[in-house]
Amino acid sequence: MENSIKAEIREMHPKKIVTYSRNVFIPLTNACRNRCHYCGFRSDNPILMNPDEVRDLLTRAKNASEALFTFGEKPEVVKEIRVSLSNIGYSSFLEYIIDMNRLAIDLGKLPHTNAGILSYSELKKLKPWNASMGLMLEQAIELPCHADSPGKKPEKRTKVIKNAGKLQIPFTTGILVGIGENFEDDLYSIEVIKELHLNYDHIQECIIQNFSPKKGTPMEDFPPPSAERMLKIVREARRILPEDVEVQIPPNLVKDIRPFLKEGAGDIGGISDVTIDHINPEAPWPSIEKIERCLNGEFVLKERLPVYPKYIKRGWYGSMTEDLIKRLSDDRGYKKDRKNTRGNVER
Numbered sequence: 001m002e003n004s005i006k007a008e009i010r011e012m013h014p015k016k017i018v019t020y021s022r023n024v025f026i027p028l029t030n031a032c033r034n035r036c037h038y039c040g041f042r043s044d045n046p047i048l049m050n051p052d053e054v055r056d057l058l059t060r061a062k063n064a065s066e067a068l069f070t071f072g073e074k075p076e077v078v079k080e081i082r083v084s085l086s087n088i089g090y091s092s093f094l095e096y097i098i099d100m101n102r103l104a105i106d107l108g109k110l111p112h113t114n115a116g117i118l119s120y121s122e123l124k125k126l127k128p129w130n131a132s133m134g135l136m137l138e139q140a141i142e143l144p145c146h147a148d149s150p151g152k153k154p155e156k157r158t159k160v161i162k163n164a165g166k167l168q169i170p171f172t173t174g175i176l177v178g179i180g181e182n183f184e185d186d187l188y189s190i191e192v193i194k195e196l197h198l199n200y201d202h203i204q205e206c207i208i209q210n211f212s213p214k215k216g217t218p219m220e221d222f223p224p225p226s227a228e229r230m231l232k233i234v235r236e237a238r239r240i241l242p243e244d245v246e247v248q249i250p251p252n253l254v255k256d257i258r259p260f261l262k263e264g265a266g267d268i269g270g271i272s273d274v275t276i277d278h279i280n281p282e283a284p285w286p287s288i289e290k291i292e293r294c295l296n297g298e299f300v301l302k303e304r305l306p307v308y309p310k311y312i313k314r315g316w317y318g319s320m321t322e323d324l325i326k327r328l329s330d331d332r333g334y335k336k337d338r339k340n341t342r343g344n345v346e347r
């Protein structure tokens with residue numbers, strides 16, 4: 001019955017429901033131990049956002065319910081970051097993430113942290129402060145573009161996703177399409193995600209993300225996957241994955257979301273009216289109004305929280321986010337109507 005919330009709404013409203021989350025993107029640092037050949041985010045002269053900068057972003061993001069913490073993996077390998085952390089009074093990056101998660105909750109945003117490879121005990125420490133967490137599997141096979149990225153070993157990534165399942169963390173994962181794999185590899189990676197979910201029942205969504213070349217990277221001339229290939233993968237993902245794992249497509253990376261929704265995608269991820277997509281800065285978020293126009297009355301857009309209704313019902317979210325989730329969610333587990341949250345309209 002947990003899986004039928006969308007179906008229940010669909011009965012009331014026969015059009016297909018498409019969900020999204022309003023977020024604020026907080027790239028705590030662009031330091032990273034990996035060197036993925038397609039990455040335009042990582043820097044050799046990295047910075048660490050300080051707590052005032054984080055607070056400023058969170059405060060400006062008046063419409064957001066989600067604080068998306070995404071940053072490089074194991075940034076403490078970089079000396080400058082260790083010094084910056086020490087200068088603001090932290091002895092570990094994990095400690096800093098937790099404090100910034102806490103700040104987000106205090107300011108009314110639900111943290112969703114993507115921290116790369118983490119141990120079981122690190123995930124356990126982050127869980128109470130997060131509504132959900134995420135890690136892209138990317139591909140379940142070794143690829144040349146990951147030759148300089150120890151954190152992109154498939155077995156390391158599946159281990160993190162497994163451990164998140166053992167800890168009952170509602171989880172977002174997905175594949176990155178067009179980074180040197182072939183169509184069968186894409187299907188295999190989706191099968192791996194399916195198996196992880198069948199074992200732990202914790203994957204709320206699977207992102208099907210297209211590679212987008214970045215200037216100045218080793219893969220700047222690598223061709224991005226075609227829309228036809230992406231459509232085929234979305235169709236296959238919907239066929240392979242269990243019904244309760246939503247298929248997500250990023251609305252800023254495809255020209256038209258409608259064909260993808262017709263192939264079975266049901267979520268368009270996080271959208272911000274305050275921050276850019278720091279991983280794909282060349283691709284601005286479409287406005288909600290633009291998305292509505294694109295849906296052309298064939299689909300109904302519904303705002304959700306970073307944790308899906310099924311996991312709200314189960315109480316799998318972090319304990320420190322419980323009060324805020326209760327305040328922000330409606331009786332089905334979606335985002336409460338803005339008019340009713342604080343008695344006024346924020347848009």
Ligand code: SF4
Nearest residue numbers: 032034035036039042
């Ligand atoms: S894609 Fe992510 S993991 Fe790879 S180098 Fe960039 S920030 Fe690091």
